[in-house]
Amino acid sequence: MSWLERLTGGFKKTADRLGENLSGLVKEQALDTSTLDDIEEALIASDLGPEASKRIRESIAARRFEQLDERGLRTILAEEIEKILAPVAKPLDVWGFPRPHVILVIGVNGSGKTTTIGKLGHLLQEQDYGVMLAAGDTFRAAAIEQLKIWGNRIHAPVIAGKEGGDAAGIVYDGVKQATATGIDALIVDTAGRLQNKAHLMDELAKIRRVLGRLNPEAPHDVILVLDATTGQNALNQIEVFRDMAGVTGLIMTKLDGTARGGVLVAAAEKFGLPIHAIGVGEGVDDLRPFEPRAVARAIAGLPL
Numbered sequence: 001m002s003w004l005e006r007l008t009g010g011f012k013k014t015a016d017r018l019g020e021n022l023s024g025l026v027k028e029q030a031l032d033t034s035t036l037d038d039i040e041e042a043l044i045a046s047d048l049g050p051e052a053s054k055r056i057r058e059s060i061a062a063r064r065f066e067q068l069d070e071r072g073l074r075t076i077l078a079e080e081i082e083k084i085l086a087p088v089a090k091p092l093d094v095w096g097f098p099r100p101h102v103i104l105v106i107g108v109n110g111s112g113k114t115t116t117i118g119k120l121g122h123l124l125q126e127q128d129y130g131v132m133l134a135a136g137d138t139f140r141a142a143a144i145e146q147l148k149i150w151g152n153r154i155h156a157p158v159i160a161g162k163e164g165g166d167a168a169g170i171v172y173d174g175v176k177q178a179t180a181t182g183i184d185a186l187i188v189d190t191a192g193r194l195q196n197k198a199h200l201m202d203e204l205a206k207i208r209r210v211l212g213r214l215n216p217e218a219p220h221d222v223i224l225v226l227d228a229t230t231g232q233n234a235l236n237q238i239e240v241f242r243d244m245a246g247v248t249g250l251i252m253t254k255l256d257g258t259a260r261g262g263v264l265v266a267a268a269e270k271f272g273l274p275i276h277a278i279g280v281g282e283g284v285d286d287l288r289p290f291e292p293r294a295v296a297r298a299i300a301g302l303p304l
């Protein structure tokens with residue numbers, strides 16, 4: 001299957017849900033206030049968030065339709081969603097010099113962090129960048145093992161230590177080795193225990209201090225991985241991690257398994273942070289930067 005086919009397939013549940021919520025709302029008559037209210041509510045119920053839903057409602061109202069059928073409504077929705085997504089759809093750029101460009105990856109356990117690191121590494125390799133992974137989530141042995149498996153899968157070296165070891169030390173070793181071997185991008189896994197915020201903040205602060213001593217510009221990116229299936233919760237996580245960890249961009253995963261893909265639009269409108277890529281599956285090729293138009297049409301349930 002091509003990426004576009006996987007994308008449409010991935011957003012199918014989201015599009016179906018949106019379709020159900022919107023069904024029967026537009027009748028063969030001019031749009032009145034109560035219909036606009038219903039449309040806005042349907043968008044909120046489809047996880048697009050109050051801000052984006054209101055914005056879309058206002059755009060529809062401003063167009064002063066005499067008549068609007070369901071297909072017409074979907075087309076406008078796709079256009080409006082595209083406008084919201086376009087400013088934030090920014091592929092990750094490996095710009096840091098001296099190399100390596102350091103990417104810290106953060107997010108709560110189970111968000112798909114480790115898998116995303118593997119897929120992101122593969123994506124950068126496809127652009128001819130040399131990639132190294134660092135197992136900075138030393139809290140669980142399984143996380144270290146899983147990162148090694150991904151390293152094998154994409155043929156990227158993995159810097160890892162023992163369970164319970166010092167994450168900042170791993171990152172230090174990672175930068176040293178990446179520098180020595182001419183690696184372009186060092187992708188660092190980090191622990192994701194939000195339950196113990198103070199400890200997590202200390203750990204991230206220490207990683208930053210160590211990195212800053214090696215290269216004042218590092219980390220060049222701090223990417224938060226979000227699990228789309230958690231809906232509103234994903235938005236709360238952006239708020240918490242933005243304030244705590246200085247998030248510079250987002251990757252949203254698991255958009256394939258959920259009817260809550262509208263949360264991508266909510267995140268874009270509410271936070272305006274770059275969204276570097278989206279994940280629509282567990283395979284190595286299932287993470288990509290996205291075309292705002294294609295995603296908007298997939299969410300609206302229109303052919304791409």
Ligand SMILES: Nc1nc2c(ncn2[C@@H]2O[C@H](COP(=O)(O)OP(=O)(O)OP(=O)(O)O)[C@@H](O)[C@H]2O)c(=O)[nH]1
Binds near residue numbers: 115146192256
């Ligand atoms: N369907 C689907 N599953 C995904 C996607 N990304 C990750 N997963 C799955 O989500 C589960 C959790 O992913 P991990 O990468 O282990 O998550 P993590 O955040 O590193 O979690 P810990 O290792 O527990 O810290 C795994 O089973 C992944 O295969 C995606 O885009 N789509």
